[in-house]
Amino acid sequence: MSAPILQVRELVMRFGGLTAVNRVSFDAMAGDITAVIGPNGAGKTTVFNLITGFYKPSAGEIILHGPAGQKPLHATVGHRIARSGVARTFQNIRLFPGMTVLENLLVAQHNTLQAATFFGIGAAFGLGRYRQAEREAVALARRWLEATRLLDRADDPAGALPYGAQRRLEIARAMCTNPVLLCLDEPAAGLNPRESEELAELIRLIRDGGCSILLIEHDMGVVMRISDRVVVLDHGQKIADGTPAEVRADQRVISAYLGEGDEDDAPSVPAEGAA
């Protein structure tokens, strides 16, 4: 509860002349569910893309306090960020639709498996160590399939799953990389209330398993129910940071959401199922 897992310091991101993220700082504590909320265009997804290495920040620092000590994520290339323990999902689901559910989960364990094959050379000859590693990988996949209730769909192509199942699969796949920090980009988007409820349950389960969570969400019901801490962004700046109760009472947050005195920002009232 006490130590931060992720520290974001004075983060700036400019696209040409547009400043999408402007000097944002916040901490995500280890073992917490931290939610990042804000109206459309507030810069939430940009912050996510910065943390997970899809964009390089124009300025500022992102420090991960992982199991291997401090890691400056702002200076780490994309695929190495995942290796240092940050996993993510995408707002518009990005699965490998032509591969089966199980294959999706094995691809997520690529690095562990690849190391066990002596980088492909041993595997071609079917060395025993690889078989062992693959068995373990399948076992881990099976565990997450059970947790996400997808076990019976394991051999179906991911693209053929219903929408809600695809969302769960994407989370399962991220978890198969054994992350210390899981970044969820609007996981409840497009889910019905019952599915949202199950999702909240799943997120809590992951948190209780020891993985910290960073969450972008529009569904305020989910956010307020499960978050330990909420960071509010508006126009690329942080306007509030605190417990759900504190944030809900914050005058600036309310006006940001109601779009007070603001022409270009579509008012998006925090409501159940707003996605």
Next chain:
Amino acid sequence: MAYALQQLINGVALGMIYGLIAVGYTMVYGIIGMINFAHGDIFMVGAFVSLISFVLLSAGGWAAGPGAVLLVLLVSMAITALYGWSVERIAYRPLRGSFRLAPLISAIGMSIVLQNFVQVSQGARAKPIEPIIQGSVELWHGNGFSVSLSTMQIVIVVVTLAVLAIFTWLVTSTKLGRAMRACEQDRKMAGLLGIDTDRTISITFVIGAALAAVAGTLYLLRYGLADFFMGFIVGVKAFTAAVLGGVGSLPGALLGGLLIGLIETLWSAYAGQDMFLLRELNPAYKDVAAFAILIATLIFLPSGLLGRAEVEKV
């Protein structure tokens, strides 16, 4: 200096022709996001239709004057446009919205079909044609060199600019042009708004083919030769021009064409000459130069000189 100026003029004339073809690539790529692989061969068909028309006219005893050239140009544009339309109808339209690689393979198949169709119907030998537009204007003269502007080069520049002016007007100021631009932005949405996207795409191919026919006619007049294989290498260079200028940008296509024409001409003129490092260069590698530019552009300047930069969406 005089030599350089002369090469510059030659390069611009060649570049205009590349530019005309490049516009066809750019338009099609813009609207359906595929490389129309058969476009170079459409250019070849245009050259052949012109060639046949010229021979027909001279057999009919028509004097080879400006009227005859204009007539041939129009005939070639019409017939070649029909080819462009047919290619789209047969090989691309059935594959709309289908698997991504399918139209590309189909286009390569179409390119093979067109080449070999002309080879079978017109023979494999290169066809020479007597010079029709002759004469030149001497611009400068002195110490053994002279710089001249041939009538042919004037015709190339004037025709190209005129055709592109008409085309630009078409795209920017007519209802058709608006439909084309709408399809380029978002085809599905354009369809929902009542634009007949199939028809718009067909017209795009027709216009692209007509421009290629103009290029084919000018090329034939300038170089006096047509053969069934000429479309491949010219096509690749024109595509390079489109990429260099920025795919989707019409002024870019012309600019890219001019640059490629200049580079190619200057390479041929100077590579291997006994000056500085030039003697290390081989004039035979002028095509390699064009390809190398293509690769370098895509790597260092993927959106081209005048294209719009794209931000990767995650």
Next chain:
Amino acid sequence: MSGARLPEGPHLGGVPHNDDGVPAPGEMGGIPRGPEAPAPRPPLVHALRDAGLAALVALGLFVPLVGLRTDVGPSGGGLILRTRWADVAILVGIVFAGRLAMNLWSSLRPAGRPRTARRTAQLARIGTFVAPLFLAFAVLMPLLPWTTRYGLDLGVLVLTYVMLGWGLNIVVGLAGLLDLGYVAFYAVGAYTYALLSTTYGLSFWVCLPLAGIFAAFAGMLLGFPVLRLRGDYLAIVTLAFGEIIRVVLLNWVSLTGGPNGISGIPRPSFFGLSFSAGGGPGSFADFFGLEPSPTHRAVFLYYLILVLALLTNWVTLRLRRQPLGRAWEALREDEIACRALGINVTNTKLTAFAIGAMFGGFAGAFFATRQAFVSPESFTFIESAIILAIVVLGGLGSQLGVAIAALVLIGGFEAFRDFEEYRMLVFGAAMVVIMVWRPRGLVSSRKPSVALGERKAISGDLVGGGHG
């Protein structure tokens, strides 16, 4: 040729939905298009009208290019014209009849049935029987009594393309990287063997791995600059790369002999036993006490390429079940998701280029030793196009499909050897027809690399085509 051919499958209901006809140059008597929505069945009048319009378009297409033939005059001066109106009439007639037949056929035929998952599974099951049959036939072919020398040579040719197709399948089919310059690696392999053997006298068996290694390096060389390119851009750059290699081979006369190529390349030996026609001591025939025969070498070459092709297949199948192969397929499906999962996209792409190129290099070395002669003419863009066509027509990622496509295309191509000048025309037309008929190739389903229970074939509609 294909006037009355009607496509199956959901993409192509083949029902004409408006009254503009499909024109068709030459043999392509009319390829149906796939309207998005099924239209009302055209009555006879409509069909006639449509066919008439198609004929009219065909008339416009054929009058100048077919009707008016230009030839260089006997004096060498201007061109002379010859008219061939009869040919035009025949062609237009074919288009009319073909289009009419197509219209009528589609109005009679019930709407195309959708390809269900069950059918995909059925096809996959058939595949498991067909593959061993093919293999058995390929192994036994040279031993069959009715196999002629010509048949054997054709077999070698087909197997070379099967191998090239399988090699390219790694790049295009698995990793989803569209490569239009594959022939460059074939050329690198061929010239590697040609140069090493003629200059340093190295044997085929030493040069074979070297050819593979050099080609793999060429693959990485190509791979580095194109890592960031997507889609058709990648295709055009690989095409340019292939052309650069060819132009360099053509112009670097001191090394490659330029357009004259390299001749007198040593033929392979069987564990040191040569296949000299006269027999003699140390020859294959002498060692085994056989009558010297040129067939021995042909049979040997046949088995050599069969083994090389099967090696390609074995490695590919093996890798598909390994992390690397899965990463390739994942890359084809979604590159961004790969990055988010910590996969080094750069290395994954480079290994795909390198391994695919390596097999191209092996095939090139084989080509050089079989022909005993290489020249840039053998490595034109059209070769790359044919290999890519084999992969796409066979079905991306499907080893069986690629083999069938190679057999059909190369075998069919040979069948037209008596109509030399129409060969490429028909070939190109076949490429278009097959694509329109089955855009995903002959075998489009994908088999999972791992399963908890039963391995169910995945319908091609779900499988991605890659971004590049």
